[in-house]
Amino acid sequence: MTVIDLSAQATPLELARPELLRSQNFIDGQWCNAQDGKRHPVSNPATGEVFADVPDSSAADAADAADAAYAAFEGWRATPARERSKLLKRWHALVLANTEDLARIMSHEQGKPLAEARGEVAYGASYIEWFAEEAVRTYGDIIPSPPGKKMMMVKEPVGVVAAITPWNFPLAMIARKIAPALAVGCTVVAKPAEDTPLTALALVKLIEEAGFPVGVVNIVAASREHTPATVDAWLKDERVRKITFTGSTAVGKHLARESASTLKKLSLELGGNAPFIVFDDADVDAAVAGLMVSKFRNGGQTCVCPNRVYVQAGIYQRFSEKLVAAVAALKVGPAHAAGVQIGPMINARAVDKIARHVADAVKLGGSVLTGGKRLTEGAEGAHYFAPTVIGDASPAMELADEETFGPVVPLFKFETEDEVVQAANDTPFGLAAYFFSENLARVARVADRLQTGIVGINEGAISSEMAPFGGVKESGYGREGGRYGLDDYIQTKYLCQGNLK
Numbered sequence: 001m002t003v004i005d006l007s008a009q010a011t012p013l014e015l016a017r018p019e020l021l022r023s024q025n026f027i028d029g030q031w032c033n034a035q036d037g038k039r040h041p042v043s044n045p046a047t048g049e050v051f052a053d054v055p056d057s058s059a060a061d062a063a064d065a066a067d068a069a070y071a072a073f074e075g076w077r078a079t080p081a082r083e084r085s086k087l088l089k090r091w092h093a094l095v096l097a098n099t100e101d102l103a104r105i106m107s108h109e110q111g112k113p114l115a116e117a118r119g120e121v122a123y124g125a126s127y128i129e130w131f132a133e134e135a136v137r138t139y140g141d142i143i144p145s146p147p148g149k150k151m152m153m154v155k156e157p158v159g160v161v162a163a164i165t166p167w168n169f170p171l172a173m174i175a176r177k178i179a180p181a182l183a184v185g186c187t188v189v190a191k192p193a194e195d196t197p198l199t200a201l202a203l204v205k206l207i208e209e210a211g212f213p214v215g216v217v218n219i220v221a222a223s224r225e226h227t228p229a230t231v232d233a234w235l236k237d238e239r240v241r242k243i244t245f246t247g248s249t250a251v252g253k254h255l256a257r258e259s260a261s262t263l264k265k266l267s268l269e270l271g272g273n274a275p276f277i278v279f280d281d282a283d284v285d286a287a288v289a290g291l292m293v294s295k296f297r298n299g300g301q302t303c304v305c306p307n308r309v310y311v312q313a314g315i316y317q318r319f320s321e322k323l324v325a326a327v328a329a330l331k332v333g334p335a336h337a338a339g340v341q342i343g344p345m346i347n348a349r350a351v352d353k354i355a356r357h358v359a360d361a362v363k364l365g366g367s368v369l370t371g372g373k374r375l376t377e378g379a380e381g382a383h384y385f386a387p388t389v390i391g392d393a394s395p396a397m398e399l400a401d402e403e404t405f406g407p408v409v410p411l412f413k414f415e416t417e418d419e420v421v422q423a424a425n426d427t428p429f430g431l432a433a434y435f436f437s438e439n440l441a442r443v444a445r446v447a448d449r450l451q452t453g454i455v456g457i458n459e460g461a462i463s464s465e466m467a468p469f470g471g472v473k474e475s476g477y478g479r480e481g482g483r484y485g486l487d488d489y490i491q492t493k494y495l496c497q498g499n500l501k
């Protein structure tokens, strides 16, 4: 592992357009403070320093946002799809034109390396472009009808949508919710994660600049302490017809319970526990490369990162040696440092969980092949953890059942296909799975048996705006992206016209 000077003082946040750094909520076309004036600090995970603050909103602010979205809905719903599409394309162009500023804001508040942040801007923008194109394709059906009747199906927007998003992809996650909602004629109230509100606020500033009508998109920021009450105002509001949530399974279950009283449409993109399986008949170099790209993206802080790596006995030694060499070569440091590949973790809680998983694994017989420790030298207030490989992992370890959400790879050795498929599926989660094999018959069998919403086959980079992203079991339901991505924001209406002479 190469550690780039962790003590480097935070590079000042220098923006070509300082006005993109927003410190207020956006409600009904106005930038405004929380009604009670409360504020919430935003810190840089590379240094722990507070560099900005935003409103710490309450239920009253959330209600104002819902008022605005509800008032704007009929007008936005009636806007021709082609006009909605043109506004989305304008927003898309503005996001791309402001990539550098958006990436710098993102890296400053979330910690991901600047190169990765630029990539996330492009990734989030691809969802906006995709749904700008899909906006004009919400086709209905003319149903072959009996004499005297004409039977039709039309697609309608569900109404006001509440979008609640996580810190790990502060731009892409909110873009892939707001874009399809606007495309079909819904209006939006949004609440970004407390650790990363600034990127979302900047994205909404570009919505304002694109010229969307007042009230179509509204966003409130809130602290972790005040978020439950703030979001609860939407859960109980019958005018809010849809909740789209990306985050932990625990919170997803809470939202489902608390919104049941008004029977809202739900999309839940929740936690994962992805298995990554390498069979004896795999291309080992491709498998190592696939693991590196899927595991260490965003420092291992993604819901589709492999959490358990199963390696068949025949290639276990060769695979682990190649993997350790690749992990040991990773560069760790602050987001702006040249060549950095692994940034700081989002906060102290995240590093504590990673350290707990590693300690538990070692206590239960695991061996640290590289990494295995916090990086604190010269990094007071920061949250770094060394990229780690643990050998001889076993199902009794906490990291076998719980998402580590950090740069730790546990290696589990296995003998047979049946054994590993059963182990891979032995989790309440079912978001992503990966396996590497050059045997076509095995590929067909294993892809069929894995209980997940997404399967990477000889591939570690699976995310795309063109594909339906989502999980099964306790990883949630609903799909984001692809030709099915509009469905979660649409309700169908059956029209039966009779008495036709």
Ligand SMILES: NC(=O)c1ccc[n+]([C@@H]2O[C@H](COP(=O)([O-])OP(=O)(O)OC[C@H]3O[C@@H](n4cnc5c(N)ncnc54)[C@H](O)[C@@H]3O)[C@@H](O)[C@H]2O)c1
Pocket (backbone or CB within 6 Å): 164, 165, 166, 167, 168, 169, 191, 192, 193, 194, 224, 227, 228, 231, 232, 246, 247, 248, 249, 251, 252, 254, 268, 269, 270, 271, 272, 302, 303, 403, 405, 431
């Ligand atoms: N499936 C996916 O696409 C996906 C994507 C990113 C993250 N995740 C999952 O999210 C988790 C990590 O992200 P996180 O720490 O931000 O998740 P989190 O659930 O703690 O927070 C997600 C969002 O929910 C809000 N929230 C928290 N408690 C709430 C409550 N009681 N009521 C209403 N809102 C509440 C947070 O403020 C944040 O905006 C991991 O489990 C990861 O797997 C899943």
Ligand SMILES: O=C[C@H](O)CS(=O)(=O)O
Pocket (backbone or CB within 6 Å): 168, 169, 172, 301, 302, 303, 304, 463, 469
């Ligand atoms: O962390 C979860 C994200 O949904 C992963 S991805 O950006 O969609 O691959």
